[in-house]
Amino acid sequence: MGIMFGSELMESIIALIMVSTFMVLGSKQLHTSVSAFQFQSFLLACIAGIVAFSTGRIDIYIVAVLTLIIKAILIPYLFVYVIRELKVKREVELFINISPSLLIGGVLVVISYYLVRSIGNNSQLSSYALSTSMAMVLIGMFFMITRKKAISQMLGILIMENGLFLAAISLTYGMPLLVEVGIFFDILVGTLIMGVLIFRINTTFETIDTDRLTTLME
């Protein structure tokens, strides 16, 4: 682990990622959420870059570049496009208000810290990264539950994915390149398909409010 995880730089970037997660959770505007997500992805790309620099492995460089291009540029652009085209109401609509959600988010972070400590870890920093990623997964899921718009569900799942990415890169310097590329491809195509589906939902039901989509019950 040595150089890279020992550095203050890494710790502060991970802290910033946590902050960006709370930004996504706490913003009242869809655009702000997307920007926060963009920021988070950019930070992840930075982490991947640092890991690549300290290990000198080419494949992690590629992963860092891919993260930057796909997660920090392409996907946020897609979000903005969908929001603009569908003329979605800018305000987020939610089941649980912003301040209680932030509180619950805090509780989730505490749970994940305790969890990672109880698993028992060797290096202090990778446990730091691991608990952050665990918190991101939980918060992403919580985000999906409490938001009504289908776009928010999309955003939630991407935050969860970012969490997994952080866990992978902090524990094992990322997955094998082939797997990593596959995941990127998955996310991109998945996002595209979700975007298309949101368009379809909009034209069929005249809303993308998932709260109304309850006829699957029967």
Next chain:
Amino acid sequence: MDLTYLFLGIVFTYLIGAVLSVVLHRNDRFVTYASFISSFIASVLGIIFSFSVMFGDTFVIDIPGSSILQFGVSIDKLSAFFIMVISITSLAVSIYSIGYMTEYFGKKDIGYLGFLFNMFILSMILVVSASNAVMFIIVWELMSVISYFLVIYEHEKPETRKAGLIYIIMTHVGTGFIILSFLIMASASGSFDFGSFQGIGGQLSPALKDMAFLFALLGFGTKAGIVPLHIWLPYAHPAAPSNVSALMSGVMIKTAIYMMVRVFFEFLGADVLWWGILLLVVACISSLLGVMYALMEHDIKRLLAYHSVENIGIILIGLSVSMIFMSAGQPELAAFGLIAGLYHLINHAMFKSLLFMGAGSIIFSTHTRDIESLGGLIKKMPWTAFFFLIGSISISALPPFNGFVSEWLTFHAQLLSTNLSNNLVTVLVLGSGAALALTSALAAACFVKAFGISFLALPRTEHAMNAKEVPKTMLAGMGILSFMCILLGILAFHVAGILDSVSAPIVGTGIASTITSGLTIGTVPSFAGSISTTWIALLLILFMPLPIILLRSGITSKYETWGCGQPFSTARNEYTATAFSKPIRKWLGNIYRPHREIHATYANSHFFKTSFKFESHIEEVFEQYLYEPFIELTLAVSRSFRVIQTGSIHAYLAYIFAVLVILLISIITGGI
């Protein structure tokens, strides 16, 4: 080594048949020949193979694998006996199918059926030769699934789909119980190899042993069709094409008996008295109720299906009496009971397949399964009638045909219970003899009805009027099994000897020298009774021509059938199947719970009826009082679970989230 090649030859011939069926499926005629001639050749190889194992040593092929998943084939005399039964039946059915499938030309995909047909027989052969519980479960499920697809071959009919659904649910529940039973045994032996299961009963605690027995009984009983697990038979057998029902009823349900013998005798040791008694009671109820419901049926294939329930009961009577003797420490008597059961098993395979093929021939030329709309077929289809009659005589247990021999043996096995020290058990077994007697009598009545109403008298409908004799291949298939019925009857002394060599390793003692002498078979220990069907047959052949010669001199005048010499007689005043079974319906009214409704519409006065409608049906007791409440209960429980099915995506996500967080917290608290 030659046997290895022979066995692989059987397997590959069936596989080739299956592949050819798929490849050639565009041409109906080609594919019919290709698939059924393959299965015919494979059946011939199977008969040769089974005979060489039966008169030789146990045959084993081990396919290397891991310690848990050791696939392999192990064929001892019992397996060989079953391969013989399967092969003889499939040989006849293959020939029959060549003609029978012309019915489906241009309507259905013959290749699809040919593929399933070959795979079905192959799976049955593998079921009786598997040497490992895991492999057994795989081929057993294969057999179940293929037979399901065969049942729903005519899936465009809604009642066929319903039949298939009932069948697949029942058979899967049964497999579940089988797996439980195997797991209990494997937990004690530490391996899934059947070899390690041998005598495992001694290592299990009594409670586990009883559970293994009960699970095996439920699991295999479902496939065999014992009451009250029989409800799929009267649906599945009529729904399948007749050649398939011949195989399913004739041999598939027997594979369950095969495993019962293995599990009860070889694995668990059959040393608990109440097992035998429980099985005996179940067997008696199955045979009695089976024949009673058969009597009320007018659908010829449903009638035969209920008779399968009855005959499985008779086979199990032999088996259970044998288990009772085993637990009493009387292996010679146990051998006698087992021989009786196995004898009835091969007999039932022969005559039931024959009768199903006969029913198939009737359907082939009249396009109806309702015997009330038949009549007079003996003049249109003399050969079919002849073979059906042989089957009917055999199933009614009249000498010198095969059914007689095995029921005679079963009766004597029951009478031998006087040798038991426990008087209560003796009385019970003797009482079961009464049940068997009643069963045989009712079976005879039922086949008087089935044969008389469909083949004798005058045609009742257009269907019967336009009937034609079926193609020669179909007659040949029925002819082979008719011949086997007679052969197994008159060569009883020889067959008993062969069956003794099958049962001897299972019960530990051979009794061939005691029960056969010359052309006679008798009972152990001291020839309390003996009989020779060979002599009966010879006497019959000698004296049968006598009345014909004597009556030749008389004057015969021709009148219409059953016309009592009256000049005007139509099909409308004939005896019907409903009328025939009426006395029995009244007599056993408590069981049948018959309903009758009479609707009459009147003109002006009470005395002038314009139309009259009569309806009569009987209750399906088990479906109504056992299965329906169970289904209701299941539905009610499921309905109460619907509360959590809100249909909202957020709610489902919240469920997942809540479970995840709870599990994580439990890890934290448990981990620290």
